[in-house]
Amino acid sequence: MVNTRILASEFEYFEPRTINEAVNLLAKYGQEARVLAGGSDLIVDMKVEKVNPKYLIYIGKIxxxxxxxxxxxxxxxxxxxxxxxxxxxxxxxxxxxxxxxxxxxxxxxxxxxxxxxxxxxxxxxxxxxxxxxxxxxxxxxxxxxxxxxxxxxxxxxxxxxxxxxxxxxxxxxxxxVLDSRYGTAFGEIKTKIKFAVVIGRRGDVCEHCRIAIGGDVEVAKRVEKAEKLLEGKVFNERAIEEACDAVVEEIDPDNWYVREVAKYLFPKVVWEAWEKAR
Amino acid sequence: MEERKIRLKVNGKDCELSVKPNELLLNVLRNKLGLTGTKYGCGTGDCGACTVLINNEPRLSCLTLAVTVDGAEITTVEGLATNGKLHPIQEAFVKHGAIQCGFCIPGIVIMAKGLLDINPNPTVEEIKEALKGHLCRCTGYINIIKAIKAAALEMSKG
CATH class of the missing domain: 3.30.465.10 (Uridine Diphospho-n-acetylenolpyruvylglucosamine Reductase; domain 3)
Incomplete structure (x- = not known):
């Protein structure tokens, strides 16, 4: 059991004042160094011994x-x-x-x-x-x-x-800066699933579409397959359903809960972006 | 590890301290300055018990290396009362029964101070949003929300 009351790991600490100084330190210590910014991730990772850098380069003074x-x-x-x-x-x-x-x-x-x-x-x-x-x-x-x-x-x-x-x-x-005719929307259910969508429309047709998925997936990414399923098509329930299937494919098949909430959330976010598009 | 000298202004008082780079602000406040109002809860940024104001911004002292805040102004729960008179936020917490065991309260009171500085008249929804980083096992939060709302009202009267 790790003691999170303290930061047990020991390291050499640097406080560069310019980008130049910082990159020179990284050139020297890169492999064994970590850059410290806000600390809300890195200090936790160091406390639980997920990472153990020999050198810590704090960039808050640049x-x-x-x-x-x-x-x-x-x-x-x-x-x-x-x-x-x-x-x-x-x-x-x-x-x-x-x-x-x-x-x-x-x-x-x-x-x-x-x-x-x-x-x-x-x-x-x-x-x-x-x-x-x-x-x-x-x-x-x-x-x-x-x-x-x-x-x-x-x-x-x-x-x-x-x-x-x-x-x-x-x-x-x-x-x-996005063209103001594009509609954008973001939706999330805690850290389980996150969607961001940008849509450009002409009349009833979805002209341009960008979809990103994050949350309980391996890596946050664009879902090009779903984007292609919507682009150039009349924007309706059927098209969204097909895109939604492509999006859900990105989630581990065993992760049934996240797949279910994704099916609920995705159409909501896409509709919101569509309605904001002009 | 080599100690470094840092200067802090804690609750209005200047201090010069020698700290190791891996010392957390929380432990400097508690162990070196004897300010034990600020609490260690989870140590991983989930509970909010260690919240202090760093240059008037609510931040987590258990995830802050003391060396990184050299030169900063720190306010802990001990620094809110003036001349023995409780701060209006503290008054409101007492009046609304917002404190039970009290362990989470220093963090919440300090967060409330930070919140009201940014947003002097928050809605109940905004107060709930701000409270999401604070765990309280006793109160059920209702009286805490009421107290922050009442404090905002009191403070707006000047």
Missing amino acids: PELRSIAKVGNEVVVGANATFFDLIKSPLLQSFPILLEALKSIQLEIKMMGTIGGNICSAAPTASTATPLLVLNAWVKVVSARGSRTIPIEKVYVGNRKTSLAPDELLTEIHLP
Whole structure:
């Protein structure tokens, strides 16, 4: 039995003041280091000895990682922006789907948890995962070797696994502003199932569709099969039912409860997005 | 592990402390500063008993490394009363019978302070939302919700 009253593990602690300093530390210690942001995931994982880093690099003292700015047709969010920073930012109000997904987070975690931490933990239940997937978000990662950009769906490569190399630091999340004619919706049942949907319509036809699933699944992801079943079709109960079957296929067949709640939730979320589309 | 010097302003008082990087803010408050109002509940971010205000934001002190809050202002339940007079939130908790065993209350009272700073007039739904990170095995929450609502009203009178 672990004692969660204390953090028993020992490590060397660093507090870089710039991104440059941080990536140099990661270049040196990458394999055995972990980046500490809000701590609401990492400190728990360290307490229960799921991870045991030799070096801890705290990025909370790098001011530029907490900025939120509009650049062209995108909103660029610093990786260390907290959930509460996002909720109160005027720039984020044009992404109601993301704000909706943050609603269910407890107040204290809204203050502590960061968007970058949420992405890097790569839990399929992560609050930001499904909205980021349907918003076609992309991230910038920096290392001493240079920088690269990755579309969000290529970040989540497995259960709690990202495609970031050990020496890479996630610095920015880019959110393309959606055309206002698109309808968006988010729905969840606790951490069991989460759906985010973006729909573009023309009359009765679903012209464009993005669907993401998260929750009690291996990894949060887009469900392209379901998207294709809706795109170009007249939007009706039958089309939704077919898409719903494709979505449920993503859930473990033995996980009957989650499959049942998904069948209930998915049509609701898709209808909501459809009704908001213009 | 090598200790580091940090400065904190705890309940209005400046302190300089030496802490190891793996020391949790909760244990620094309780063991080094003797502020045992803040409680250890689950240690994993589920119960909210360890909530304190860090620069006026409610955060979990059991998941916060003390070194990371160097320079911060911390408010614990001990810091709410002024000149021996309970804070209106505390008054409301007493008046509405919102306290039974009391173990979860320091965390909830501090969260309520943080909540009312952000949202001075929360709806019952918003109070329930904010309470979701706090476990109370005794009260059933009803009187806690009433107390926070009443405190908001009292505080709005100035």
